[in-house]
Amino acid sequence: MSILVIAEHDNSSLKGATLNTVTAATGLNGNITLLIAGSNISSVIDEAKKVSGISNIISCDDELYKNFLAEDLSSLVVSISNSYSYILAPATTFGKNLLPRISAKLDVQQISDIISIESEDTFKRPIYAGSCIATVKSNDSIKLITVRSTAFDAAPMDNSNVSVESLDAVNALNISEFVSEEIAKSDRPELTAANIVISGGRGMQSGENFHLLDSIADKLGAAVGASRAAVDAGFVPNDYQVGQTGKIVAPDLYIAVGISGAIQHLAGMKDSKVIVAINKDEDAPIFQVADYGLVSDLFDALPELEAKL
Amino acid sequence: MKILVPLKRVVDYNVKVRPLPDNSNVDLNNAKMSVNPFCEIALEEAVRIKEAGNAEEVIAVTVGKTESQEQLRTALALGADRAILIETDSILEPLAISKVLTKVVEQEAPDLIILGKQAIDGDNNQTGQMLASMLNYPQATNASEVRFDGDKVNVTREIDGGLQTLQLNKPAIITTDLRLNEPRYASLPNIMKAKKKELTIINVSDLGVDINPRTELLSVELPPSRDAGIIVETVDELVEKLKNEAKVIT
Ligand SMILES: Cc1cc2nc3c(=O)[nH]c(=O)nc-3n(C[C@H](O)[C@H](O)[C@H](O)COP(=O)(O)OP(=O)(O)OC[C@H]3O[C@@H](n4cnc5c(N)ncnc54)[C@H](O)[C@@H]3O)c2cc1C
Numbered sequence: 001m002s003i004l005v006i007a008e009h010d011n012s013s014l015k016g017a018t019l020n021t022v023t024a025a026t027g028l029n030g031n032i033t034l035l036i037a038g039s040n041i042s043s044v045i046d047e048a049k050k051v052s053g054i055s056n057i058i059s060c061d062d063e064l065y066k067n068f069l070a071e072d073l074s075s076l077v078v079s080i081s082n083s084y085s086y087i088l089a090p091a092t093t094f095g096k097n098l099l100p101r102i103s104a105k106l107d108v109q110q111i112s113d114i115i116s117i118e119s120e121d122t123f124k125r126p127i128y129a130g131s132c133i134a135t136v137k138s139n140d141s142i143k144l145i146t147v148r149s150t151a152f153d154a155a156p157m158d159n160s161n162v163s164v165e166s167l168d169a170v171n172a173l174n175i176s177e178f179v180s181e182e183i184a185k186s187d188r189p190e191l192t193a194a195n196i197v198i199s200g201g202r203g204m205q206s207g208e209n210f211h212l213l214d215s216i217a218d219k220l221g222a223a224v225g226a227s228r229a230a231v232d233a234g235f236v237p238n239d240y241q242v243g244q245t246g247k248i249v250a251p252d253l254y255i256a257v258g259i260s261g262a263i264q265h266l267a268g269m270k271d272s273k274v275i276v277a278i279n280k281d282e283d284a285p286i287f288q289v290a291d292y293g294l295v296s297d298l299f300d301a302l303p304e305l306e307a308k309l
Numbered sequence: 310m311k312i313l314v315p316l317k318r319v320v321d322y323n324v325k326v327r328p329l330p331d332n333s334n335v336d337l338n339n340a341k342m343s344v345n346p347f348c349e350i351a352l353e354e355a356v357r358i359k360e361a362g363n364a365e366e367v368i369a370v371t372v373g374k375t376e377s378q379e380q381l382r383t384a385l386a387l388g389a390d391r392a393i394l395i396e397t398d399s400i401l402e403p404l405a406i407s408k409v410l411t412k413v414v415e416q417e418a419p420d421l422i423i424l425g426k427q428a429i430d431g432d433n434n435q436t437g438q439m440l441a442s443m444l445n446y447p448q449a450t451n452a453s454e455v456r457f458d459g460d461k462v463n464v465t466r467e468i469d470g471g472l473q474t475l476q477l478n479k480p481a482i483i484t485t486d487l488r489l490n491e492p493r494y495a496s497l498p499n500i501m502k503a504k505k506k507e508l509t510i511i512n513v514s515d516l517g518v519d520i521n522p523r524t525e526l527l528s529v530e531l532p533p534s535r536d537a538g539i540i541v542e543t544v545d546e547l548v549e550k551l552k553n554e555a556k557v558i559t
């Protein structure tokens with residue numbers, strides 16, 4: 001059986017979630033091919049050759065794939081799909097945008113966001129904002145799957161035996177066009193890859209007050225996240241949102257500050273190893289999932305915490 | 310311009326969903342049902358486009374049980390001009406729903422189709438992209454802003470690293486993210502008016518689409534529960550615990 005993993009990258013390096021997806025693929029018993037499509041991707045290919053568990057790389061280096069438009073990328077994947085029994089992508093905005101487009105062309109019911117592989121055709125996945133876990137069996141002959149990265153370790157980078165084959169681009173569809181992108185630049189680790197995450201909610205009261213979290217994050221080497229309420233209020237940009245419909249994180253330590261703990265927020269962080277909650281309301285539901293709760297005004301607790309770290 | 314908004318009846322987002330005692334599925338007995346929040350946002354966007362003079366008609370469509378008429382009436386009260394129920398007692402998967410929706414698109418020929426990015430029951434996040442693929446239409450998922458530019462539509466999308474803007478030819482498919490707009494509430498007069506608006510019911514079997522399931526739900530369980538934690542009294546105690554007990558900071 002052959003497995004195709006669609007790599008997510010930014011034309012210069014691999015995205016971390018690709019490595020978790022490869023690890024999921026190693027649970028399926030088969031040769032793993034990594035597809036890298038983009039523009040000027042030689043550095044991505046060099047990096048990818050080290051990914052443990054893969055046996056070969058198919059690359060497609062073409063201007064057409066520079067911005068990873070789902071319309072064109074899906075045609076490319078469909079053009080090689082009949083060699084594979086599985087096609088996997090990370091359950092990131094990249095994979096979620098792309099994979100259903102391929103599934104529909106192949107007449108396959110995709111399995112989204114798996115957290116475990118039970119057998120060659122059976123998978124577990126969260127439903128209802130993670131309130132329940134469903135075990136689902138796929139009866140399609142090809143299986144298309146997106147992988148929740150927090151549920152699988154990152155593949156190590158110790159491979160030295162990977163062949164690379166290049167592929168021609170397929171005809172452009174010309175129905176959509178890339179206009180622009182604003183990618184947030186930060187010196188901090190990426191939310192989904194950080195070992196420690198400190199998130200603020202509506203209780204932070206303003207964007208400026210997020211500096212209180214920033215200085216703690218700097219000391220801990222942590223990433224900064226937020227609840228939906230904090231993002232909606234404009235305190236921080238949308239890519240900070242943790243939750244059912246934001247990012248899924250599972251760091252060693254998650255510190256929730258001024259966050260009540262709505263189920264949609266918990267869906268994005270309750271698999272963290274250790275959870276700390278700082279909230280002035282002792283009845284806030286966040287305390288039900290916290291390993292350590294501190295009932296305190298955050299404007300007192302945060303400066304003290306910063307000083308004592 | 311004509312806008313089609315596919316929407317789904319789902320359990321209300323405030324309901325805490327649990328498995329049935331035999332773990333065969335989730336227990337939705339007597340649960341409050343609503344329009345999926347992302348679909349409300351989709352409908353609101355369509356209605357605003359119409360109110361801005363950029364569209365003539367907004368059609369809401371749902372594939373589901375006869376009870377889904379309630380959610381279509383809500384959509385009519387919120388500003389949809391007419392509604393279509395594709396009636397079925399089976400629970401359809403996104404692939405089948407997309408196939409059914411292609412039939413509605415063939416009938417109605419909308420210029421724009423706005424869906425939610427995900428239904429909060431199955432959390433699949435598939436239908437919009439599948440429908441776009443079946444129709445060979447362009448797609449912009451996770452929209453946070455929609456603007457018209459001549460006969461094209463520019464959509465800003467929320468992506469993992471920030472924001473991305475795409476330009477789509479029409480007909481196009483858009484799926485909505487949370488911050489696209491804040492949906493209005495239905496007013497009493499509009500709820501009354503909605504009762505007189507047209508609601509067409511079509512049986513799914515009349516569409517000649519293969520809706521056979523491709524997956525089987527083997528079981529539904531609660532996620533592993535977390536052990537009860539403790540309340541610390543001071544910041545000092547918190548730091549001490551994190552260092553020496555949890556060993557997550559140094
Ligand atoms: C379809 C849908 C999807 C959603 N997706 C997400 C998602 O992905 N992520 C997400 O986070 N939410 C999501 N939500 C929203 C979610 O339901 C909650 O509304 C949201 O998480 C609340 O954010 P919050 O905890 O910051 O705000 P609130 O619930 O208002 O809580 C603020 C907390 O701060 C505390 N506080 C206030 N002042 C202080 C102080 N000075 N010191 C200490 N504590 C203080 C209060 O006691 C309170 O507990 C979604 C909702 C819907 C309907």
Ligand SMILES: Nc1ncnc2c1ncn2[C@@H]1O[C@H](COP(=O)(O)O)[C@@H](O)[C@H]1O
Nearest residue numbers: 315316372424425427428433434435436
């Ligand atoms: N049964 C349905 N009827 C109409 N539209 C639907 C249905 N199911 C899903 N959709 C649409 O597809 C979106 C994404 O759903 P999903 O792919 O199930 O996460 C929803 O927000 C709706 O706009």
